Amino acid sequence: MGFSHEERKMYINENLAPAKKSLLKRVNDEGKTAGYKFLWTQHGAMCTSVTKPCIDSAELSARTRETKHKVPGGSNLPVTARRTLLRSINKTLVKRVHEVSDQIHLRGELEHIKRVLKCNNYPSHKICTELPPTWNPRVGQPKARVVLPYLGAASHKIQRILREADIEVRHSSSNKLQSALTTHKDKRNSKDLPGVYRIPCECGKVYIGETGRSFNTRIKEHKAHGRRDEREKSAIIDHAHTHDHRILWDESRLVTRVPYWYQRRAREALEIEEHNTVPQDSGLQLSNIWLTVLDKEANLPN
Known part of the structure; x- marks a missing residue:
């Protein structure tokens, strides 16, 4: 087969011939019609079962040998730590089985855990398959x-x-009067919060924007775009340079604090619709229902 004479491990994966693959597909289709829930291959043969398949001794032995490397024993740990580790692994496996198994297959799954733990040199008197009451959500709950x-x-x-x-x-x-009037937390500066903001121009128009960072950080970025003449990155800078207007940085303010992205985008679109803005991206596309509400509010008497 082209291998050298030195000893090495070999792993053989069971695979079906093309004819048997076709047969397997037919068996699977017919099995679903007949009510068979399980279909598997074993030693080149196809097996079906209405209930959960049982594992023969040869397959169980092979599975437990593989599991022996997967279930840690902590042989290098101190005795107390090793006992704690073994006990926690046992409890975790049992808890998982009780959570995912139905009553029909529960006993079989618990027996399988017991066999696997014994094959991994767990002491028989330390193996527990009962669910602790504290883990059962139906036990210990008050009325x-x-x-x-x-x-x-x-x-x-x-x-x-x-x-x-x-x-x-x-x-x-x-509720106390002191708790209503005072707070132990320092109030944050509104310029350090995220939300929707406005930057006015001396011509009377404003720029409406939104930021998920602090308002101060976003204003500094607009100013930096102006110093570097990056008009494509800031609509207010482009407007001021095009018309030779002065931006009123000192009158810039946070319109409202909105921490979430989608709500910020919606509020930004509403503010753009309400204000006389410089040429800028209109933001989120608003429904005509919102536009009708805004028009009615604008026509209300003061």
Whole structure:
């Protein structure tokens, strides 16, 4: 076969001949009609089953030998750490089986986990296939939950009484005048927030834009485009250079704070529609419904 005489591992992948591949397709089509849910090949033969297929001893032995390298044993770890690792692997596998298996195949899957762990030299008395109660979402859940304002010692007494009736109590802080008037957080400067902004020109027109970064950063970029004469990158710079107008940088401001991109684009389009803007991209295409609403608001008396 062209191999040298030195010893090396060889892996043989089972593959069907063209005739059997065609037969496999026909069996698969007929099996679906007859209600067979499972179809697989084994040792060159085709097998079908209505229920989940069982694994023979030869295939199980091969699977567990492969799994032996996949299930870590932590042989180089300290004894305590190795025991913790083995226990956590066992619990994780059992938890996963309980989550994804139905009641028909649950017992078979748990037995398979037990066989695989034994083949990986797990102690038999340490293998557990029962689901801990804390992992079962249907166990340990209270009948109801209530949220009550915290009133000191009285709240704890009420909590103990309701706990006997299997009602979970959660406490919330009461509203105080101090919490309404003061805050522990420093207010951010509006120029450091993202949103929709406007830059006015001395001719009375404005430029409307949006940014996901801070307003100050975007203004600095517009100014940099003006210094480098990059008119194609800023509509307000192009307007000022074309008509020899002065941009009123000091009167630039953030119209509204909008942290999300799509909402910013929609608000930008609304502001462009409402203001007398310099020639610029109109932004997001608005529905005619919005245009009708804006026209009605413009005609309302002050």
